[in-house]
Amino acid sequence: MEQTTKERIDYMSKAVGPVLTVLGISVGAWQFTSQMSHESKMEFRRSMYNKKLEAYEQVGKAVGDILIVPHDERLWISADDTLAFDSCLEAFRTCYWGVLPLVEDKSVEAAMIQFKDMARFYRRGENDYQDLAREGMALMNACNHSLEEHWSKQAKDQ
Amino acid sequence: MCSYPLLLSLSLLPAGLFAQADAAQKTVLDQLTGGTTRQWSIVGTKAAPDAACGTTDRYYTFQRSPAQVVVQECSGGKFASRTLPLTSWTTNGKSGIAFGGSSYEVKELHAGAPVCKGNANCIRLASVPDGKTDATTTIYLTR
Numbered sequence: 001m002e003q004t005t006k007e008r009i010d011y012m013s014k015a016v017g018p019v020l021t022v023l024g025i026s027v028g029a030w031q032f033t034s035q036m037s038h039e040s041k042m043e044f045r046r047s048m049y050n051k052k053l054e055a056y057e058q059v060g061k062a063v064g065d066i067l068i069v070p071h072d073e074r075l076w077i078s079a080d081d082t083l084a085f086d087s088c089l090e091a092f093r094t095c096y097w098g099v100l101p102l103v104e105d106k107s108v109e110a111a112m113i114q115f116k117d118m119a120r121f122y123r124r125g126e127n128d129y130q131d132l133a134r135e136g137m138a139l140m141n142a143c144n145h146s147l148e149e150h151w152s153k154q155a156k157d158q
Numbered sequence: 159m160c161s162y163p164l165l166l167s168l169s170l171l172p173a174g175l176f177a178q179a180d181a182a183q184k185t186v187l188d189q190l191t192g193g194t195t196r197q198w199s200i201v202g203t204k205a206a207p208d209a210a211c212g213t214t215d216r217y218y219t220f221q222r223s224p225a226q227v228v229v230q231e232c233s234g235g236k237f238a239s240r241t242l243p244l245t246s247w248t249t250n251g252k253s254g255i256a257f258g259g260s261s262y263e264v265k266e267l268h269a270g271a272p273v274c275k276g277n278a279n280c281i282r283l284a285s286v287p288d289g290k291t292d293a294t295t296t297i298y299l300t301r
Contacts (some may be wrong), residue, residue, distance in 0.1 A: 110287040117284060117294055126271045126282060 049150050052103040056143040059099070059112070062092040063136045066119055074129045082123065089119050111135075111142035184279060186253060186264050187246055189281065191222040198299035201275055208234050220244065227257050254286065260295070261286040273298050 065088040069081050077085060096112050118135040123125040189197060195217045197207070205211035212275045219228040220239035225244040230237040254263040264285040267274050274280035277300040285295045 106289050110289060111293075113287040113292060113294060117296075119281075121284075123270070124273060126267050126273065127265070 002095075011047045023037060035120075039128060045145060045150075045153075048103070049147070052105075053101045055099040056147065058095050059108075059143060060140060062088070063115065063139060065157075067133060067136050070129055075130070076125060077122060085119075085123060089116075089123070092116065092119070105146045108139070108146050111139040115139045118142045178221065186255060187220075187225070189223060189264065189266065190220040190255065195219060195221045196301065198281070198301045201277065201280065201298040201300050204238075206234070207237060211237055215285060218297075229258070255283075260288070262297070267298075274300065 066085065069085045069088055070077060071081065093116065096116065100109060100112065115138070117137045118132050122129065122132040132134060167237070179196070189193040190198070197217060200214065203215040203217065205215045207217050207230060209292045213232055215232045215237075217228075217237070219229040221227070225246075226241055227244045228239050228241050232238075235250070236272075245256045247254055247256055247261055252263060254261055256262065260286050265282045265284070267280045267282055269276060269278045269280060271280065279301045281299050283297040283299065287294060
């Protein structure tokens with residue numbers, strides 16, 4: 001009788017050992033896979049953040065170029081500045097159509113449209129330099145807010 | 159004892175801000191309606207409201223109460239009118255009006271602006287991006 005119990009314990013331990021090993025390997029593999037998936041998600045988010053940052057830097061440069069065209073920040077555009085202004089506005093429009101669709105953000109898009117319109121109004125002598133500068137600042141604030149949002153979303157996911 | 163004026167100022171602050179926002183809205187609507195009703199036409203409109211018209215001729219009659227706008231558009235050489243409800247809006251320090259499914263910022267332009275063609279009473283309605291389309295519309299009105 002004693003022999004039988006001992007044999008049973010031996011048999012059980014022989015059977016449980018491999019089961020535990022398989023279970024351990026499975027848990028390890030699952031952990032590894034989920035960690036990899038999380039890492040690749042974070043990597044994607046980081047690369048999107050960098051793309052956004054690059055795009056907004058281009059937008060910032062285009063806005064800055066437009067705003068420095070009028071010499072001495074004159075209130076109304078002068079005839080001497082129109083050619084340079086048009087060229088900078090063209091660069092801004094290229095940025096709008098070429099860069100922004102990649103990092104779509106509704107608030108930045110709306111701010112870009114409003115800045116583009118304001119630049120046109122300034123060019124036509126309907127709005128003054130202060131209005132243009134205000135819209136430029138609003139656009140950069142929208143970019144800044146978009147980056148902050150992206151970063152806080154990333155931090156929350158981590 | 160000294161905190162009473164401070165408390166009083168703080169309690170009046172929201173009322174002051176509200177009054178300021180309300181005043182801004184009133185100014186836009188007053189400008190368009192003249193207090194009651196005012197008729198505007200697109201810069202360059204030649205035909206009288208009851209005469210034969212050209213394709214680009216258009217009139218806007220803004221009414222304060224009830225708040226509405228009557229748009230008279232030229233169709234087949236005659237003016238056809240439609241009435242749209244008029245509302246006002248304020249967001250992020252900006253204000254304007256809305257009708258016909260679009261929101262507009264209103265700006266009074268100086269007569270020297272080329273688009274006004276010398277008209278002293280000249281305003282611009284610039285539509286605000288709605289997030290659905292990249293296109294914005296600009297309407298230049300005079301009276």
